[in-house]
Amino acid sequence: MSRYKSYHTIENLPNLIGQEVTLNGWVYDTTSKGKLQFIKLRDGSGIVQCVAFKQNISEETFETARSLTQESSVSITGTVKADERAENGVEIDVTGLKLWQLAKDYPITPKEHGIEFLMEHRHLWLRSSRQRAIMRIRAAVAKAIRDFFDGNGFRLQDSPILTPNACEGTSTLFSTEYFDLGNAYLSQSGQLYAEATAMALGRVYTFGPTFRAEKSKTRRHLTEFWMVEPEMAFFDLNDDMDLAEDMVEYIVQYALKTCQPELKIMGRDVSKLEAVRRPFHRMSYTEAVEWLNKNNVKLNKKNQDGTESQYDFPWGEDFGAPQEEAIMSQFDKPCIIHRYPSEVKAFYMKRDPENPKVALAMDMLAPEGAGEIIGGSQREDNYDLLLERIRHENLSEEAFQWYLDLRKYGSVPHSGFGLGLERTVKWISGAEHIREVIPFPRMIYRIVP
RNA sequence: UCCGCAGUAGCUCAGCCGGUUAGAGCAUCUGACUGUUAAUCAGAGGGUCGCUGGUUCAAGUCCGGCCUGCGGAGCCA
Numbered sequence: 001m002s003r004y005k006s007y008h009t010i011e012n013l014p015n016l017i018g019q020e021v022t023l024n025g026w027v028y029d030t031t032s033k034g035k036l037q038f039i040k041l042r043d044g045s046g047i048v049q050c051v052a053f054k055q056n057i058s059e060e061t062f063e064t065a066r067s068l069t070q071e072s073s074v075s076i077t078g079t080v081k082a083d084e085r086a087e088n089g090v091e092i093d094v095t096g097l098k099l100w101q102l103a104k105d106y107p108i109t110p111k112e113h114g115i116e117f118l119m120e121h122r123h124l125w126l127r128s129s130r131q132r133a134i135m136r137i138r139a140a141v142a143k144a145i146r147d148f149f150d151g152n153g154f155r156l157q158d159s160p161i162l163t164p165n166a167c168e169g170t171s172t173l174f175s176t177e178y179f180d181l182g183n184a185y186l187s188q189s190g191q192l193y194a195e196a197t198a199m200a201l202g203r204v205y206t207f208g209p210t211f212r213a214e215k216s217k218t219r220r221h222l223t224e225f226w227m228v229e230p231e232m233a234f235f236d237l238n239d240d241m242d243l244a245e246d247m248v249e250y251i252v253q254y255a256l257k258t259c260q261p262e263l264k265i266m267g268r269d270v271s272k273l274e275a276v277r278r279p280f281h282r283m284s285y286t287e288a289v290e291w292l293n294k295n296n297v298k299l300n301k302k303n304q305d306g307t308e309s310q311y312d313f314p315w316g317e318d319f320g321a322p323q324e325e326a327i328m329s330q331f332d333k334p335c336i337i338h339r340y341p342s343e344v345k346a347f348y349m350k351r352d353p354e355n356p357k358v359a360l361a362m363d364m365l366a367p368e369g370a371g372e373i374i375g376g377s378q379r380e381d382n383y384d385l386l387l388e389r390i391r392h393e394n395l396s397e398e399a400f401q402w403y404l405d406l407r408k409y410g411s412v413p414h415s416g417f418g419l420g421l422e423r424t425v426k427w428i429s430g431a432e433h434i435r436e437v438i439p440f441p442r443m444i445y446r447i448v449p
Numbered sequence: 450u451c452c453g454c455a456g457u458a459g460c461u462c463a464g465c466c467g468g469u470u471a472g473a474g475c476a477u478c479u480g481a482c483u484g485u486u487a488a489u490c491a492g493a494g495g496g497u498c499g500c501u502g503g504u505u506c507a508a509g510u511c512c513g514g515c516c517u518g519c520g521g522a523g524c525c526a
Contacts (some may be wrong), residue, residue: 031485034483036484038484054482085486110475110476110487115519116456188525212526217521219521220525227526320522321523375525
């Protein structure tokens with residue numbers, strides 16, 4: 001029994017048929033038919049139709065019901081009735097009505113709107129049933145992630161968000177002044193710090209916001225997004241891939257178990273999600289390149305005069321969206337591509353002892369065009385090789401002194417990966433655009449609301 | 450940053466080859482209706498045609514510049 005305030009919610013109404021309840025919420029839609037007023041009430045847990053019949057209630061209550069507008073806040077008292085005419089089998093026979101506030105000119109009508117308008121009203125758009133469904137799926141995916149790690153011996157260790165330097169030295173970072181210590185940067189990954197905490201606690205994960213100042217403008221990029229990054233001592237690349245598969249399977253199956261109504265609102269084909277069972281597909285980068293060339297997937301490259309030419313895909317080039325899409329078109333569940341050319345990968349990734357031209361890196365691509373949801377690797381654990389890579393990339397040796405220390409005092413093989421929360425939610429929910437799967441998206445041309 | 454597209458009522462859009470008073474549906478307001486689900490019916494109000502300069506007897510319409518946004522690429526989760 002909770003000691004804080006509790007009241008009836010709409011999702012629980014089927015258990016309360018015949019009882020009188022008071023519901024607190026907002027008017028989703030109204031329509032009238034003479035002496036009948038139909039009020040669709042939403043309370044965050046669901047929507048129920050409330051029927052106010054003039055002969056059953058006072059004149060004043062009926063007039064109040066008649067005056068209600070979209071998104072007015074109300075408490076409605078009435079009897080729960082099973083009714084076949086109702087959309088979800090239950091409706092409320094109104095006996096009492098308290099108006100908290102009459103909303104005037106709510107901008108988002110039940111009709112169609114353009115994306116620009118909706119984004120400007122994001123703070124209100126979240127109230128609509130489709131957006132609410134996405135946010136509930138997002139909450140479920142985040143819970144599944146935490147449950148999975150907490151239940152498998154991992155400890156949550158938060159990495160700092162303000163950092164003194166670029167983690168990977170490649171992406172553009174947001175910078176800010178940090179007292180007398182010069183510039184600080186918003187973290188684009190918690191991984192390097194997770195490596196340190198993994199050496200302290202064995203298996204850890206960080207789960208927090210990350211920031212990329214790149215001017216990406218696609219339906220799968222945000223400038224601020226949430227990422228979960230596990231880091232495991234004594235895990236090699238294969239252990240890392242096994243963990244990634246287990247985790248993604250768990251997340252998808254958890255969403256299926258707990259979010260059926262939401263997936264239905266989204267019109268999601270759940271059979272596609274049911275198919276997400278281990279083992280996933282795996283192929284090496286080299287095999288993927290062979291597959292691309294065997295299937296005649298060409299690489300488009302701009303010439304200097306602006307024209308485009310097509311080439312066979314050269315070994316050593318990184319995959320772009322067209323290559324990933326082509327590869328995934330043959331699969332109905334995720335695929336891990338591993339052992340990429342080390343030249344296109346970050347300095348901290350360990351090179352394959354059996355072939356130094358490739359790094360022990362892996363990406364997991366999701367099906368149905370969802371693209372890359374995971375990037376990970378086994379980390380370079382040899383002090384001299386890591387130092388060499390830092391120098392080769394022209395990174396500050398001094399700034400990475402603490403990171404090199406991890407290779408100096410009890411270095412062990414270790415691995416980890418990062419999973420993008422929004423990309424995962426986009427895939428599972430079937431949302432068209434990543435801006436719909438975070439309450440307040442931060443994008444190159446939008447920071448309001 | 451590059452390529453492409455758009456901006457007309459609160460919203461979604463139409464507006465022809467430049468032409469006389471700027472159009473529709475929805476939303477809003479008023480009225481009718483005991484079963485609506487994007488109700489229906491009758492009526493009403495609602496416009497700096499993104500901004501700016503130009504061409505023209507005449508510009509929402511043609512041309513230039515700017516602003517804002519959208520779609521995609523690259524980068525990546």
